[in-house]
Amino acid sequence: MLSIRNLHASYGMSDVLFGVDLDVGEGEVVALLGRNGMGKTTTVMSTLGLMPSRGEVRLAGKRIDVLQPFRIARAGIGLVPEGRRIFPNLTVKENLVATAENRRGASNPWTLATVIELFPRLGERLGNQGNRLSGGEQQMVAIARALMTNPQVLILDEATEGLAPLIRLEIWQCLRRLKSLGQSILVIDKNLGNLLEVADRHCVLEKGRVVWTGTSAALKADPDAQHRYLGV
Numbered sequence: 001m002l003s004i005r006n007l008h009a010s011y012g013m014s015d016v017l018f019g020v021d022l023d024v025g026e027g028e029v030v031a032l033l034g035r036n037g038m039g040k041t042t043t044v045m046s047t048l049g050l051m052p053s054r055g056e057v058r059l060a061g062k063r064i065d066v067l068q069p070f071r072i073a074r075a076g077i078g079l080v081p082e083g084r085r086i087f088p089n090l091t092v093k094e095n096l097v098a099t100a101e102n103r104r105g106a107s108n109p110w111t112l113a114t115v116i117e118l119f120p121r122l123g124e125r126l127g128n129q130g131n132r133l134s135g136g137e138q139q140m141v142a143i144a145r146a147l148m149t150n151p152q153v154l155i156l157d158e159a160t161e162g163l164a165p166l167i168r169l170e171i172w173q174c175l176r177r178l179k180s181l182g183q184s185i186l187v188i189d190k191n192l193g194n195l196l197e198v199a200d201r202h203c204v205l206e207k208g209r210v211v212w213t214g215t216s217a218a219l220k221a222d223p224d225a226q227h228r229y230l231g232v
């Protein structure tokens with residue numbers, strides 16, 4: 001579904017990614033792992049055309065690295081960004097409908113009604129402004145907003161960062177539900193235990209290079225790699 005080849009990126013003179021290859025198959029959940037500063041967010045930003053980069057990025061077989069950033073998003077990538085970035089002065093409902101679309105004509109598209117079914121709490125908060133929500137509620141809005149673009153691939157950068165334990169559980173449960181519905185997902189998070197349980201495959205970055213890829217079972221069975229690359 002999403003295929004990234006030989007991705008290079010830099011901030012000014014400083015090179016940060018050195019030929020990253022990454023695949024998310026249809027209906028697959030892939031975790032992008034690595035310690036702080038290894039290039040995870042940069043990979044996401046480059047994939048979305050939000051920073052200068054080079055390499056080949058395909059979505060459902062079509063080159064998207066040649067497109068303008070807003071067209072990349074419209075091509076079918078839904079981003080839940082680090083820090084959520086919901087519109088603070090819009091209500092929950094306005095946040096959700098602002099970018100909603102079903103461009104590819106999904107037969108069972110996400111709508112306001114179905115995202116509220118996924119996150120009932122949002123149904124009670126529809127009229128609240130974004131800046132009056134808890135961190136967990138903001139993350140639910142960010143996920144629901146991305147889903148309402150009916151993306152081919154959903155990308156979550158720091159899926160549960162800074163959230164209360166119970167809300168984290170809800171977010172992991174939501175990801176399991178999305179997986180069961182066949183949603184392709186690329187997820188970044190610090191909680192390896194949850195990622196091992198939810199993700200099908202893992203891709204580990206170290207200093208802007210992919211140093212390990214494999215299934216959850218393979219990563220579980222490789223404490224050496226966990227220790228070396230993730231400091232576990």
Ligand SMILES: Nc1ncnc2c1ncn2[C@@H]1O[C@H](COP(=O)(O)OP(=O)(O)OP(=O)(O)O)[C@@H](O)[C@H]1O
Binds near residue numbers: 014042
């Ligand atoms: N705006 C920036 N300007 C210059 N260098 C940056 C900038 N953002 C990130 N970097 C550098 O790029 C490298 C990769 O950062 P990136 O944010 O992609 O890492 P990450 O794996 O997502 O880490 P984290 O878990 O801390 O978010 C780091 O060395 C970081 O210092």
